[in-house]
Amino acid sequence: MTLHHHTASVCAAVESWLQPDNDQLREAIRKTVDGGYFSEADIRHQIRHLKHSVTPKNIGIWAEKSGLKPGSLAGKRVLCLHAGNLPLVGFQDVLAVALTGAAYSGKISRKDPWLLPSLIHALQEKGLFDESHYALTPEDLPAKPADAVLFSGAEESVEIIRKKLKEHRLAGIQTPFLRRTAGFSIAWINDNSRDTMESLTEAVFRYGGNGCRSVAVVVAPFRFTDHICGFTDYVESFWLANPQHQKPPPSLFHRYAYNRAMGISQSWLHDFLIEDTMQLPDHKFVLHWVEGGEKELRQLIEQSGPRLQSVYGTAHAGDTITGRTIEPLSSAQAPPVWWKPDGTDPVRWLLEQLS
Amino acid sequence: MTFIFDENLPFEKRCEAVLGHQLENHSLYRTFANTFGIRAEEISGYSPDDIPLLPIRAFKQAALYAASGSPEIVFRSSGTGDMERSRHLVADPSLYRLAIDKGFFRHFSFDQYTVFCYTPGYADNPESSLIWMLQHLVDSDPSGLSRFLTLGKKMTQNTFSTTVRQDKKVLLFGAAFGLLDLIEMDSEPLPEGSAIIETGGMKTHRREMTKTELRRILTEGFGISGGQLHSEYGMCELLSQCYALGGEWFEAPHWMRVTIRSADDPMRVCQPGEEGKIGIIDLANLWSCPFILTEDRGVMDERGRFRVLGRWNPDDMRGCNFLIEDEL
Numbered sequence: 001m002t003l004h005h006h007t008a009s010v011c012a013a014v015e016s017w018l019q020p021d022n023d024q025l026r027e028a029i030r031k032t033v034d035g036g037y038f039s040e041a042d043i044r045h046q047i048r049h050l051k052h053s054v055t056p057k058n059i060g061i062w063a064e065k066s067g068l069k070p071g072s073l074a075g076k077r078v079l080c081l082h083a084g085n086l087p088l089v090g091f092q093d094v095l096a097v098a099l100t101g102a103a104y105s106g107k108i109s110r111k112d113p114w115l116l117p118s119l120i121h122a123l124q125e126k127g128l129f130d131e132s133h134y135a136l137t138p139e140d141l142p143a144k145p146a147d148a149v150l151f152s153g154a155e156e157s158v159e160i161i162r163k164k165l166k167e168h169r170l171a172g173i174q175t176p177f178l179r180r181t182a183g184f185s186i187a188w189i190n191d192n193s194r195d196t197m198e199s200l201t202e203a204v205f206r207y208g209g210n211g212c213r214s215v216a217v218v219v220a221p222f223r224f225t226d227h228i229c230g231f232t233d234y235v236e237s238f239w240l241a242n243p244q245h246q247k248p249p250p251s252l253f254h255r256y257a258y259n260r261a262m263g264i265s266q267s268w269l270h271d272f273l274i275e276d277t278m279q280l281p282d283h284k285f286v287l288h289w290v291e292g293g294e295k296e297l298r299q300l301i302e303q304s305g306p307r308l309q310s311v312y313g314t315a316h317a318g319d320t321i322t323g324r325t326i327e328p329l330s331s332a333q334a335p336p337v338w339w340k341p342d343g344t345d346p347v348r349w350l351l352e353q354l355s
Numbered sequence: 356m357t358f359i360f361d362e363n364l365p366f367e368k369r370c371e372a373v374l375g376h377q378l379e380n381h382s383l384y385r386t387f388a389n390t391f392g393i394r395a396e397e398i399s400g401y402s403p404d405d406i407p408l409l410p411i412r413a414f415k416q417a418a419l420y421a422a423s424g425s426p427e428i429v430f431r432s433s434g435t436g437d438m439e440r441s442r443h444l445v446a447d448p449s450l451y452r453l454a455i456d457k458g459f460f461r462h463f464s465f466d467q468y469t470v471f472c473y474t475p476g477y478a479d480n481p482e483s484s485l486i487w488m489l490q491h492l493v494d495s496d497p498s499g500l501s502r503f504l505t506l507g508k509k510m511t512q513n514t515f516s517t518t519v520r521q522d523k524k525v526l527l528f529g530a531a532f533g534l535l536d537l538i539e540m541d542s543e544p545l546p547e548g549s550a551i552i553e554t555g556g557m558k559t560h561r562r563e564m565t566k567t568e569l570r571r572i573l574t575e576g577f578g579i580s581g582g583q584l585h586s587e588y589g590m591c592e593l594l595s596q597c598y599a600l601g602g603e604w605f606e607a608p609h610w611m612r613v614t615i616r617s618a619d620d621p622m623r624v625c626q627p628g629e630e631g632k633i634g635i636i637d638l639a640n641l642w643s644c645p646f647i648l649t650e651d652r653g654v655m656d657e658r659g660r661f662r663v664l665g666r667w668n669p670d671d672m673r674g675c676n677f678l679i680e681d682e683l
Binding site: 154156249250251253254255256257258260261262 | 383384390391407410413416622
């Protein structure tokens with residue numbers, strides 16, 4: 001099978017899975033919504049985005065960017081430890097394994113137990129994995145040691161997870177292990193035009209602010225308090241169409257009380273807090289608004305280190321600052337299929353480790 | 356204000372008085388508490404567990420002060436370079452002395468022990484609350500034998516010969532990394548009957564290690580039993596200390612209340628065995644802020660003792676986190 005044939009088959013299988021008449025996907029969405037795992041609006045957003053991004057052309061671009069060869073990793077086995085903080089957050093890893101031709105083992109998140117399995121099932125039906133297994137618990141995966149592991153999560157949990165995988169004979173201590181530990185993104189805006197504020201609202205509030213591509217820090221040439229009414233209008237409109245599924249814990253109110261005592265400018269949106277603080281995120285549901293420009297952005301990038309996923313911009317998209325290429329703000333929650341979590345293309349990484 | 360240390364008064368009563376003082380005299384804490392609906396005129400019978408605890412970073416970001424007049428001492432937490440450091444404004448050092456004495460002499464006495472401090476001296480670090488405490492203890496020893504040891508110099512039997520001749524035991528105070536340095540310098544074992552109080556402070560050491568590993572190395576290195584290796588839990592932001600005698604479980608003195616608070620809801624007190632952030636009410640902090648939510652991770656046992664498990668790590672709260680406890 002040629003590379004083109006293989007990538008076209010993978011793409012066709014995904015396109016077919018995304019069709020509105022796919023009963024399996026519809027059922028998976030229904031169970032996910034009924035189970036309270038994610039909101040229907042967030043799932044629909046993800047599905048709509050995948051329909052736009054997973055095209056033969058884009059898959060071809062990804063294959064070329066990553067140096068994919070036909071049957072590159074046939075006979076190899078890749079274990080994916082999927083997170084579950086966003087609907088279908090493991091989509092790219094599944095697709096990456098399918099493109100390389102490796103066997104797939106997936107530990108599905110208990111927080112997203114229906115959506116990803118429906119994709120895996122669709123790829124299995126089309127014979128696109130040499131061999132594949134998935135389960136909600138490691139005990140239920142066949143004890144076949146993987147040649148590589150794809151993982152997203154906290155740095156300090158890596159060693160514990162490696163030991164667990166060894167116990168379950170799913171991977172050795174020395175098995176190549178791709179760790180993605182980024183936790184948030186930064187937006188640099190230059191104006192408060194309708195386009196900018198709508199993109200910013202989507203980038204901040206989609207998925208309740210969860211996920212490393214979500215914006216937790218904004219750098220703007222104006223204070224948010226100067227335009228708070230306008231901004232909250234956009235937020236309210238967004239929440240009308242996309243009610244926030246996950247509510248913040250009471251610790252958010254505790255933070256609000258603290259800011260109030262400290263005289264920190266803030267806006268309490270009940271489900272979210274916007275505060276005028278130049279600091280790195282340490283709490284979910286908080287947007288840090290920094291009045292400043294390139295100097296402040298550089299400082300934040302340097303302080304963030306590996307915790308930072310992406311820097312988005314409006315006027316400066318495409319520029320590079322402190323080693324970071326600025327991505328369009330509008331792509332925050334709609335990344336290209338070849339986007340690089342923590343700066344690493346999973347296909348290229350697998351090829352480098354296992355070819 | 357010595358009613359704080361009056362054990363005949365129930366803690367709740369003393370706490371209520373201190374809360375009232377804070378609400379009347381500390382505008383920052385008042386604003387914080389008011390946000391939770393707490394007003395000075397409505398605190399009668401208020402449970403200490405229902406008092407909102409101010410996040411400890413407030414000591415870095417503001418001057419927490421509930422007294423008139425200038426502070427007599429300003430303690431600063433350790434830190435380097437651009438690190439934000441906590442500032443504790445102390446209006447009345449006599450309260451600190453009382454808290455030190457009542458905590459320390461409950462467990463140790465100068466009839467039995469001589470205190471040796473393997474830490475910088477007061478002249479080198481006058482802003483450290485720990486060094487201030489140790490200097491106070493050294494000054495309090497009527498025998499005059501207690502002292503600071505020379506940093507970077509290993510301990511030998513000569514170091515303690517006068518103490519041993521006078522039939523006293525050695526009580527060695529030091530931060531964990533300093534004590535490890537002493538062992539690496541091939542210090543000789545401590546005289547029989549000696550004890551150690553380690554004061555925490557592993558974060559600047561060359562490598563991380565568990566508390567259990569630390570205890571093993573210290574007991575073997577100094578030739579003492581585990582029962583003689585004690586820990587002290589104190590910090591720049593607190594005027595009182597907790598001690599863990601011969602183990603890792605700390606007990607608070609009667610003018611302090613330590614609880615474990617849910618990180619998701621700091622108003623909720625965790626059940627024994629449930630991990631959370633360590634919350635502290637230290638009545639000796641009357642003139643600064645007695646109601647503090649630390650960033651230390653801790654757990655309580657059924658007897659009301661607590662263990663310090665490290666720092667609460669806020670990283671990866673938003674990221675694509677694979678949570679071990681949920682998933683494996």
